[in-house]
Amino acid sequence: MKRARLGQVSKTFYDPEGIIVHQRQLDRDKLRSSAEARIGTPKNDDAESNKDKPAEKYYPLAPEQWKKPFLDLRQLSLVKNSRVLQTLFYLLGYNRDQICERGTNALDFKLAKELINEQLFQKLASYNPLGARDGEYKEYQKMLFLKKNQEGCTDEAVEEFSLVMSKILKWLHLVIEIRCEDVTRRRDAVEVAKQEREHAIKLDTARKDKYEKELGEKKAAFDEAIDAELSKQAAAAEAAAEDEEGEKPPVPEAARPEFNEAEFKAEFDLANAEVIIPAEVQDEIDNDYDLPYSAPVHVAE
Numbered sequence: 506m507k508r509a510r511l512g513q514v515s516k517t518f519y520d521p522e523g524i525i526v527h528q529r530q531l532d533r534d535k536l537r538s539s540a541e542a543r544i545g546t547p548k549n550d551d552a553e554s555n556k557d558k559p560a561e562k563y564y565p566l567a568p569e570q571w572k573k574p575f576l577d578l579r580q581l582s583l584v585k586n587s588r589v590l591q592t593l594f595y596l597l598g599y600n601r602d603q604i605c606e607r608g609t610n611a612l613d614f615k616l617a618k619e620l621i622n623e624q625l626f627q628k629l630a631s632y633n634p635l636g637a638r639d640g641e642y643k644e645y646q647k648m649l650f651l652k653k654n655q656e657g658c659t660d661e662a663v664e665e666f667s668l669v670m671s672k673i674l675k676w677l678h679l680v681i682e683i684r685c686e687d688v689t690r691r692r693d694a695v696e697v698a699k700q701e702r703e704h705a706i707k708l709d710t711a712r713k714d715k716y717e718k719e720l721g722e723k724k725a726a727f728d729e730a731i732d733a734e735l736s737k738q739a740a741a742a743e744a745a746a747e748d749e750e751g752e753k754p755p756v757p758e759a760a761r762p763e764f765n766e767a768e769f770k771a772e773f774d775l776a777n778a779e780v781i782i783p784a785e786v787q788d789e790i791d792n793d794y795d796l797p798y799s800a801p802v803h804v805a806e
Contacts, residue, residue: 507679507682507683507686508635508683510679511634511676511679511680511683514672514675514676514679515629515630515632515676516568516569516630517567517568517569517570517571517572517672518569518571518572518575518626518629518630518672518676519569519572519626519627519629519630520568520569520630521569523568523569524568524569526568571669571672572626574668574669575621575626575669575673576621577669578618578621578667578669578670579618579619579621581614581618582614583614584614584666584667584670585663585666585667586658586662586663586666586667586670586674587612587614587617588612588654588655588657588658589655589658589663589670589673589674589677590604590612590614590617590670590673591604591605591610591612591617591654592651592654592655592677593629593673593677594617594620594625595643595645595646595650595651595654596632596646596651596677596680596681597625597628597629597632598628598646599620600643601643601645603616603620604616604617604620610645629676632680634680634681634683634684634687635683635684635687636687637691637789637790637791638790638791638792638793638794639790639792640792640793641792642792642793644795646793647792647793647794647795648681648684648685648688648793648794648795648796649795649796651677651681652681652796655674655677655678658674660674660675684793684794685794685796688791688794689798691789691791692789692791692798692800693800693801695786695787695788695789696800696801697801698783698786699786701783702782702783702784702785702786705780705781705782705783706782708780709780709782712777712779712780715777716770716773716777719769719773720766720769720773723764723769724764727764728764731761731762735761
């Protein structure tokens with residue numbers, strides 16, 4: 506929902522294709538209204554007839570409806586709540602020396618207003634708050650600074666000075682909120698995946714240890730039983746030889762059966778399901794995000 510809302514708001518600043526479609530719709534609506542007016546009751550201005558007239562169509566989020574008001578800011582010599590514009594420029598990748606007084610963080614509106622142009626609108630409309638960021642960012646272009654930089658700019662105070670500035674501020678609030686939520690969501694997913702992998706490795710290690718322990722016990726019990734049986738057979742053979750007259754032939758040694766480890770393993774696997782270890786998880790890079798982060802506590806089932 507927030508991403509859809511962001512797309513709609515962004516188009517109120519820049520949407521060259523949408524404005525063409527919108528203008529065509531306006532022209533069709535005007536023609537329809539004119540046609541309806543011509544076939545209506547002529548020159549009848551009583552209250553009853555006015556009540557039946559169709560209301561003028563309202564377009565809540567028209568494409569590029571805030572583009573011209575934004576451009577009109579260039580006609581001003583000074584602006585209040587300049588941090589709104591400053592945050593916008595920083596978020597969209599502009600450097601401090603492009604918009605600020607030399608050696609300071611104070612916005613130089615004479616410099617900044619020259620950058621209110623088509624390129625700025627394209628950057629605003631194409632900004633995607635989702636996904637990893639592996640580029641280089643100045644400290645003032647990161648989320649911590651951007652959030653703090655606009656803390657003193659309330660919606661009411663900004664709107665009192667300029668409606669278009671309040672729209673820019675709302676766009677900033679929305680895009681930064683989505684960006685922070687996206688980074689947190691992806692980091693949470695990575696952390697949970699890491700914890701699940703670690704848990705699976707522990708289970709697999711425990712399973713292997715159990716296998717070796719039970720295998721040793723089974724082999725020992727098997728060998729003990731075989732030794733007892735072979736001793737019994739050897740004693741019986743010797744007794745039978747003593748009962749025979751003449752020279753006593755040597756008692757042949759009985760063949761010793763081998764422990765069937767494959768059968769043991771099949772039974773063990775049936776009783777102890779194999780542990781699937783997930784692939785190793787790679788951290789995603791978000792170089793623009795420097796806010797504190799706490800990994801979720803994952804309780805493995």
